[in-house]
């Protein structure tokens with residue numbers, strides 16, 4: 562397997578929208594394998610395809626039972642209860658932000674075997690899932706914080722590069 566390089570902000574590919582996967586074929590399964598490897602090598606808990614430069618709706622998460630892939634994930638229900646949790650992102654090394662999101666979500670997704678299922682997530686999985694699904698729409702976690710904090714972080718990143 563080829564180790565994919567993680568795209569870092571401000572790479573413009575990170576702000577593009579991804580396309581649906583039409584056919585879950587061997588190439589998609591290989592891509593998922595590469596994504597899982599990239600996530601684990603970089604000690605991440607989740608990764609979205611655009612983070613390795615592929616504009617397809619695929620995310621991988623690390624769970625207690627091992628890595629899971631979600632193809633064409635779509636959130637269909639969100640809990641009213643909101644919680645604030647600190648998030649990191651492999652595309653923003655060293656940056657951790659407190660982000661408000663619904664506590665639980667229900668989503669429609671396709672599995673690695675091409676089956677359409679509905680899942681309900683809570684806890685850390687729900688949090689990582691929502692962060693990664695945002696990536697598929699080109700939404701980065703800095704878009705989910707107040708404007709002034711975003712400005713400070715963008716400045717910090719500019720100075721470091």
Ligand SMILES: [Zn+2]
Nearest residue numbers: 649650651652
């Ligand atoms: Zn991220």
